[in-house]
Amino acid sequence: MKLKFGMIGGAGGGIGPVHMRGTLLDHKCELTAGCFSRHEEKNRAQAEEWGIRDLTRLYPDYRAMAAEEGARTGDDRLDFVVIVTPNDTHYEIAKAFMEQNIHIVCDKPLAFTVEEGEELARIAKERNLLFGVTYTYSGYAMIRQARELIEHGELGEITYINAEYPQEWLALALVQENSANAMWRLDPARAGESQATADIGTHIEYLVKAATGLSPERVLARFDHIPRDLKMESNTTILCQYPNNVTGLLWASQIAIGHECDIKLRVFGTKGAIEWQHQDAGRLKFTRLGGPVQYYSAASPYNYEESIRLSRTNPGHPEGLFEAFGNIYRSFCEVLLARKQGREPESFTFPTVEDGVRGLKFVHACVESDRRDSVWMPVE
Helix, strand or coil, X not given: CCEEEEEEECCCCCHHHHHHHHHHCCCCEEEEEEECCCCHHHHHHHHHHCCCCCHXXXXXXXXXXXXXXXXXXXXXXXXXXXXECCHXXXXXXXXXXXXXXXXXXXXXXXXXCHHHHHHHHHHHHHHCCCEEECCHHHHCHHHHHHHXXXXXXXXXXXXXXXXEEEXXXXXXXXXXXXXXXXXXXXXXXXXCCCCHHHHHHHHHHHHHHHHHCCCCCEEEEEEECCCCCCCCCCEEXXXXXXXXXXEEEEEEECCCCCCCCCCEEEEEECCEEEEEEHHXXXXXXXXXXXXXXXXXXXXXXXXXXXXXXXXXXXXXXXXXXXXXXXXXXXXXXXXXXXXXXXXXXXXXXCCEHHHHHHHHHHHHHHHHHHHCCCCCEECC
C-alpha cells in the first residue's frame, strides 16, 4: 500500500528535489498532485520531470489544489501534502489543506509567528492530523544512537551541551551576487523576524532535542549583523539554560568563511561524552570517563535497534542528506500507514508540529533577548 501525496513549491531553489528524493527512498508514497511554481511553464515542466501521471492534478495555485483535492474521496484522495515554499506562506498553505483534513509535512519554520504556529498545532489536534516538520539533521541514524545512549544512562547526568552550525553561503552570495533564489531570506517581510537564528539556529536547537530530549527553558542571545547594513542577523551566539540547570551554547553563522555545512554536536555528562559532526555523519564519538575514545559506526550490529532501523546500507558505507530526509518521511509514512490500517505504529519518530511551535518560541525569545541588550528570556 502506497500513500498519495502532493507538493506545494519545489520548482525553485534546491530544497524541492531534496524533499522529493527523501519521499521516494522507501517506496511508501508516490507524488500524485502538485503546484510547484506560479509560472505555468515551469510548473508543468516540474510535474513532467517528477512523473505526475494525471496532469489534471497539476494546479495553478495552492487554493485551487486544496479545494479540488479536498473534494476527492476514497482511494483517490491525497493522504498528505508537502510544503516547500518560502517562510511567509507556510501557515496559509498548511491551514488550507488541514481544513480539508489532509495531513501535512512542512519545511521549517512551521509558520511566520508563534501565534500562527500555535493555531496550526491546535487545528492538527482538533482534526487528529499528523503534522511533520523537516528538521533534517535529526534524521541521521547516529543522532538516534546518541539519544539511545543517553536514555540508557551511558553518559550519566548531562552537564553541558554545545552545538554549532557555521555556513559561508551568505558571505559568498553578497560578493558574487549569484544566489538570487536564496536572497529572499534577507527580507524580514518574507523570512520573518530573524535570519541566521531562524534559518539554521533552529536546526541545532532541535538537533539537541533529538539527541538528548532537552529543550531550552530560557536563552540569552547576541546577534551580529555582518555586513552592518543587513536588516537581520547573519551570526548568532546563544547561551541556553536547559532543565536541571544544564548549560548549553549554540552558535549559528552564515558568514563563517571556510565552512560549508559544518554542524557539530557535543554533549557532556558525569560518566562520559559524545560528539557528532555532519561531515562524518555515519560515526558517533563516545568516550567513557577514564576510558578510551570509541566510535560507533552506522548500521553496525552493536548499535541500538532504533539506530539500526534508520540505516539503509552495510557498515562503512556512508549515507547522507537524502537519507536523513528519507528517515523523516519514512517515519511519518509508517505512522500514517499504521493509522490507515487500524494498527499501532512501531516506534518511528519524526519532528512534529509541537516541535515546530517550540522552534518558533525559541527564535522569538532569542530576538527579544538581543533587542533587550542580551538578557535572559524564557522560551514560552
